[in-house]
Amino acid sequence: MGVSNVDGVNTASCGAAGSTGHGRTVCVTGAGGFIASWLVKLLLEKGYTVRGTVRNPDDVAKNAHLTALDGAAERLSLFRADLLDQESLAAAFRGCEGVFHTACPVTEDPEKLIEPAVNGTRNVLNAAADVGGIRRVVMTSSIGAVYMNSGNRAGEADETCWSDLQYCKDTKNWYCYAKTIAEQTAWSLAAARHLDLVVINPSLVLGPLLQPAVNASTTHIAKYLDGSVKTYYANAAQAYAHVRDVADAHARAYETPDASGRYLCAGETVHRAEVCRILGKLFPEYPVPTKCKGGEGELKKGCRFSNRRLKELGVGVTPTSQCLYETVTSLQDKGLLPKPQAHAW
Ligand SMILES: NC(=O)c1ccc[n+]([C@@H]2O[C@H](COP(=O)([O-])OP(=O)(O)OC[C@H]3O[C@@H](n4cnc5c(N)ncnc54)[C@H](OP(=O)(O)O)[C@@H]3O)[C@@H](O)[C@H]2O)c1
Incomplete structure (x- = not known):
């Protein structure tokens, strides 16, 4: 039974996942990641036999959140694979009927990012084609591949939009x-x-963490509570997605026979001022910024994202306040957010 909180936040967990995966084997790349571990959890709940690729299956502590999942002992196996080693991926995919490609470094450092993102994706697709028998590949891209161009950033983007590579550069x-x-x-x-x-x-993905350490998108919220950020920017607006909705979107994209193309998975676009207002109201014990950097100028609206196709797929869109609430309480539960200290504001 859920418990209501301010801003309509509900603390209920998601419902039963059904049993559509019995007797079916699928592989998830980068299984230990924030999104992937929720996807592995959902696929196990649905009865799938899951192979998860990780870079180090011998790291018991790093993989404990996967091995502890319900059904993992019987139906989850971890395969050592690196995105830059096509044969390691093929070894994990052989005998599977589906591949979920989620692995990718989430960083702004081009040296660490571009090769595994691009050549890694090439290796995943080639490995999937080489082993044969793969019914469908579901790939985790990003709205970063959709809206980053000078024209689209203020309007509504849909699945037909592509980021402008020159503008990104x-x-x-x-x-x-x-x-x-x-x-x-x-x-x-x-x-x-x-x-x-x-x-x-x-869009930027929030919600409870299964993995032991913060990832890039949950760090984005932690910094507004731990005192490291004192102000927010007037030109910062963002759409958020709940990690369970994102996992659900992947599973439905795999299981829905006529699913095709791209599915944007994003809630409403919210200005950082509103994010800070919600955080401050939900968690008044933390020094959440109340001031805008650069004065009280006009707040940027930001790009909005169509979730028409996502809804057609049957995926829900969790409200942003709920995404924020569950992220923070999870960071607290895991000891990843310092306890608030006495502060003056
Ligand atoms: N989180 C978001 O807000 C967000 C939004 C839109 C799209 N996405 C996309 O969603 C996917 C997952 O993101 P996330 O937030 O869940 O990230 P995450 O928690 O940082 O997980 C990334 C995963 O990628 C794996 N990985 C990185 N480099 C690799 C390599 N060379 N070979 C094999 N595995 C490698 C990591 O493995 P190790 O554990 O071994 O490092 C990790 O399991 C990514 O494709 C990301 O671009 C994320």
């Missing part, structure tokens, strides 16, 4: 640059190698 948005090339690579290889590909493009 000029503005040093390397994450958007890499995700755009990676997704374009996936589409062209899928066509060339006759693979059925469906792509999920999430």
